[in-house]
Amino acid sequence: MAELFARDTLSSQRWRRRLVPNQSFTLGRSTQKYPVVWDKQISSQHAQLNWNGVQLEIRKIEEAANPIFFGSRPRISFMLDPGQHFVIGHTEFLLENSEPTMPLPHRSPRTEVTIRPEEIRRTSFRKTPGRIELLTELVSKMTASTDHDQLITIALQQLLHGIPHATDVQLLEQSLDGDTKTFSPIAWDSRDGVSTPGGSSQSLIENATTSHMCVLHVWPNEPDPATADFTQIAGHDWAMCIPLEIKLNQVAALYISGKRARLEGNLTEVEILQDDIKFAELVGSTFANLSRNMALERRQSQLNQFFTPGLLDHVSTDIESYLAPREAGLMVLFCDLRGFSAATEDNIDRLIPHLHQTSETLSIITSAILAQQGVIGDFHGDAVMGFWGWPVSASENPLGGIQAAWEIVQTLAGTEFLCSDTPAKAGIGIAAGQAVAGMIGSRDQVKVTAFGPPVNLASRIEGMTKPLGIPLLLDDHAVTQLQSHPSMPPNTFLRLGSFRLSGLRQETQIFTVNSGEIAWLPEFSQALILFEEGDWPQAISILQSLPTQFGPRNLLLQYMQGFQNQCPASWSGTIERNTK
Known part of the structure; x- marks a missing residue:
């Protein structure tokens, strides 16, 4: 086991720290893990160090004022073997590779x-x-x-x-x-x-x-x-x-x-x-x-990343039992940023600023989820998964999922999201159903997340926001729950069709939010029924009269064109999706 031992040569102040292989750290007067507060000749951040398992790599930070002495000579960078030391100011740093003797048996005391x-x-x-x-x-x-x-x-x-x-x-x-x-x-x-x-x-x-x-x-x-x-x-x-x-x-x-x-x-x-x-x-x-x-x-700081103070108020002293995985009725929200991969390639020379910009956008999403008493379940690159229904029942905030989604949409897509000339900055999929939520993971690492059909479905539904051109989509179970709430106005949701999504056996009725009084929406609903019943010529006639910015109109027309506008004999009314 390797340790770095720091000793002030002018006083009795000292510390020793165990070194972790291939884990870089900063040495300085104000660094958190390796502070040398007693020596004013050491800069707030003086040297970058890394223990590679054999030697300690040491590199002086350019802004550090005073030199690092190794072998009585000032050095910018060097390798330190166990048993050797270096000096900054009046502090000596010794690299040790020793292990104390483990507890041993011996005779009885006097x-x-x-x-x-x-x-x-x-x-x-x-x-x-x-x-x-x-x-x-x-x-x-x-x-x-x-x-x-x-x-x-x-x-x-x-x-x-x-x-x-x-x-x-x-x-x-x-x-x-x-x-x-x-x-x-x-x-x-x-x-x-x-x-x-x-x-x-x-x-x-x-x-x-x-x-x-x-x-x-x-x-x-x-x-x-x-x-x-x-x-x-x-x-x-x-x-x-x-x-x-x-x-x-x-x-x-x-x-x-x-x-x-x-x-x-x-x-x-x-x-x-x-x-x-x-x-x-x-x-x-x-x-x-x-x-x-x-x-x-x-732990509280870590939990604050996933839970709001309102949810944390429910936590008992037995936090392990409170956070234990259990089955619950969840409403899951899956939100994905648009163009993240392409933007990462475009910003290959300025990844840190790009990361900060992405983090700011992700903060909009997480803040909306937490503001509605949701739980941050996971991050998948540029995507965020949140859910309601655990650790407290969904009845505590039955509209939390749709209210969080609507806040994200208004911030990233605008209220005219049904028929917009500007591509949305994010896509949101919402699904409801039974799932397992809690501290889930392996023996080595656990995290707060959810696992089950609504999680997979929410992700698949979010994937449909691209071909449908609408940034907010829901499944029929989520719509049924939300529409049954007394405060929810009638006809809040607009059905966009029946889809069998990639990797799933059951078809899913997909909905979106009716964002306002749009005169031609009843015509779309009529065309959708004709499409599903197999009266494609009449459906095409109505759909062609709708605005070209309306994504569901374009998807239905393209689907029928794939069959030369002739309804196949095996038609069931459900659109098959083979890609996510």
Whole structure:
């Protein structure tokens, strides 16, 4: 495992960060993950780094004021091997490729002290100088943190400051190896700031995390060489373990070890170490609480991308159950931007500005969905899928889908969308039916989305907005639901025909919204009936009298021309579509 260790040569400030292969990051005074706030000679963004699994690639950012020294010479870019270091200002950066020893079994301690966390909090410090100030400083620093790694760094450093005879401190996280629960070190610090911890006691960790108590072990001063273990080899003769619950239900533990405590006044060794347990528990509980809060804020931020505050108000404390996949009656909206692929090719030399422009347009769509209490289900390149009916029933906002669609149409296509000379900027398909919605995915990744027939149908219907030349289309199930609402005026929807869409076996009646009093729409409806009944000559006569900008008129005429305007004997009244 590779880590970057940063150390201020003028003070005790430092941090270490685990490196992820092929994941670039920025080093600087104000970067979120790798901040070097103590050194004013380091620019806000000073260097771009990437760990390739073997070496650390380092490149100075052109705007950075001060040089990067490697091998006592200023460098613009270079490769760093494990064990080597570079310097910016008065800060040294060391690349380490080491792994702390995993918890190991060993013999029983000379003394064991087990205390419940609530009992620790009720007791007073026997010796307080400096510790209250450190706890106050801890809270101030932690609440200002914006990153979980920063929280860990602060907690470990404050533990070393507050327990003078502590040599090493580790944060362990629980993981599952089959049915076996193991604890692995994910972060550590040492008194000298460089050394890798020598190990930890498996029995001590198991005792503390199983009992949910703070446990202290003290080993004999001079162990029998025949039974000596890593604790004495590492020069440690005491260790304590504080169980924690961090992030979201993540079991963890603080493991602190060191050399014999110096006796003061009439305090015994165990009494001094009990003071240390209290300090460690207070630091650990503060860290754990802020860690969970940060994780909840991050989850809330992620959920805000999919849900409106109104929907989030329904979320109980058991969010997993609330978001679990379940079958529901959904109304699904599928909206696709027009000309995205062609525009991407045209803007190959300016993809970032093109992306920003596309994002602005997509924001119009997502804002309309969220404003109507819908859920953002997925993004498919330049397309957005939203739905209603989960996690709350569609009866909570039965018109949300059509109101969101109409807002998008008015913004991107204009109100005269039935008969327009200007191509629409987006196409919208709406379908209703039973589907599964919730947190859906694989073992590695999950997301809030919907799965089922109305999702596929909404996508297919959206595809029909191109040949029909109308940006908003609905299926008959959606129209039936919407038209049954008391506030919906009669004849709100205009039927455009029966289609068997690509990849689907059942025919679909497709509708659009009647956007106003258009004199010739009844004539189109009459021509559609004649077309479906097989009276094509009469249908053609009526359709030819309609405006050429009306897309459904053109599609019907083109379809009949494909049969030389002669209705086939097998005609069922349904138009077959073989392409999406």
